[in-house]
Amino acid sequence: MDSFLIFVALTLFSFSGYIVWPSRYNVVTHGMVAGGFISIIVPALILGVPDNYPPAIVDLYTKVLVLGILFFLPALIIGFVIGRRLPTQFSFDIMTREAYEERAIKVTKIFMVIGVAGLIASYIGMGFMPMFAAEPIAAKLFRGQYQEPYLRVAILFRISFFLISTITPIACIIWYKKRSKLFLFLTSLGLFLMIASLERSGAFGGVVFAFIIVMSFKSRAHFVVLMVILIGIFVLSSFFYYIVGVRHFEGNENVWEVIGRSAPDIDDQMQFMVKFDQKPVWTYGRTMYGGLIPGHYEWNPSVYTLGIIAPGRDVNDVGSGGLRLPLPLWGYVSFQWLGVILFSFFTGLLTGVFIGILKSWVLKYDSIIIRATAIIAFGAVATPIVGFTLMNMFAIPPALIMLFYLYRISWK
Incomplete structure (x- = not known):
């Protein structure tokens, strides 16, 4: 009970x-x-x-x-x-639809460029990417030998990461609506840089959320498909660390235990x-x-x-x-x-x-x-x-x- x-x-x-x-x-x-x-x-x-x-x-x-x-x-x-x-x-309560969309596109483009450039500079300054480090989990948490190099660029890294992770859903929606190659490139590069940090929620959350928005507003049928896909995505994310080689399967594990261990x-x-x-x-x-x-x-x-x-x-x-x-x-x-x-x-x-x-x-x-x-x-x-x-x-x-x-x- x-x-x-x-x-x-x-x-x-x-x-x-x-x-x-x-x-x-x-x-x-x-x-x-x-x-x-x-x-x-x-x-x-x-x-x-x-x-x-x-x-x-x-x-x-x-x-x-x-x-x-x-x-x-x-x-x-x-x-x-x-x-x-x-x-x-x-702003969207006061401005016309066209004027607000134009402003949103401009703001998002500037922030994405700043964020991507900042993350690249941060990884160069640290000298490592957590996903490719010898100890990925310690590198992800910036502990042990990874703490000191991280502290050199901590402010730049955090600001850049928050910029990209916050506006990635908007950038994805702009690409979806306008089919802009620039936004496709910036979003893809930003996604890779976030994945390299091993922060699953920050890396995939923005893209998934944009997908949720698009599918939810399309139709009821799309919404039903969305729910099925979402569960599949989250189940797949349970195997993220196994896919990138950070963790390895043990002989006595079943699928439910692996899924449960991810959260x-x-x-x-x-x-x-x-x-x-x-x-x-x-x-x-x-x-x-x-x-x-x-x-x-x-x-x-x-x-x-x-x-x-x-x-x-x-x-x-x-x-x-x-x-x-x-x-x-x-x-x-x-x-x-x-x-x-x-x-x-x-x-x-x-x-x-x-x-x-x-x-x-x-x-x-x-x-x-x-x-x-x-x-x-x-x-x-x-x-x-x-x-x-x-x-x-x-x-x-x-x-x-x-x-x-x-x-x-x-x-x-």
Whole structure:
């Protein structure tokens, strides 16, 4: 029963957008379908991961999730009603369709050139590409021998990576609409440079999201095909590290275990709960701002979670970038049961407001370039606001980038 409740609660959190906006135009939620299949359905229902942990831990984990969703969903609905009634005055609200599309193309071209040039310069400055390094995982995380050369170009690398990963969906849509060879070249080169970093989400996320946008707006038949393809893409991505030679198959592995290992969220969260139960370290909300402080700050969410599961170890020696904990669990480790309620309610409220605004934009405009820009802007700007419980400095650059699409900022 606990495994089923875990599945239901995590599914409702992941696909909550469909509850208030059950439409093929709700592209923001579509991308979570396949990811949810891998990170929720496979471990909870197929592999039965919760069965491997003490019943008391599973029971606590289940109660945290269920209480969270009970406060998240009503707030989501209230926020959505509010969002649908809020007017906006962004560039695409004011400018003519032709003028805005021209501006979006110009801004995207400039940013893509800067981003590609920056990543090339970064790899030259570091002297390695993670995918081709002797220790790919350590190189991906820029740890050990790879840390010092990375630090020389860290700012340039991060800025360039965020530029490309943020606007790749828009660049793909522009190529689709205009069939521009320049945008095809820049997008392809940018994709290769991101793949070389071994950052799967950054590398493939933009192209996949552009594909989701195009297929969702075509027809219902295309939408059905999209859902099938998405699951296939995410399953294939589970074998990414095996394909590029970073990992190798072991004789006792089955397909479901390989797929589940690519998104071991539930397993990681259970391990976290076991360690936390043995030695609780309450954050008292300090992880809310910890991600804004550079370096291995102790209350950075990634550093904090690694510190719980691997106490006393240097985070540089842990082969992980941190654990992904569900929203109510962050509330619990912050302010116990009150935190579960407050984090879930206010996040649900803000999520509903932004989905309501996004629905208004999508239904108002028929230009796929404007729709794509509005959707990407939604994700970039809404993320640091909706995610106020885990503010992250890496969420700020995409939001700043999208200001050039939302407002008429002069280049002169």
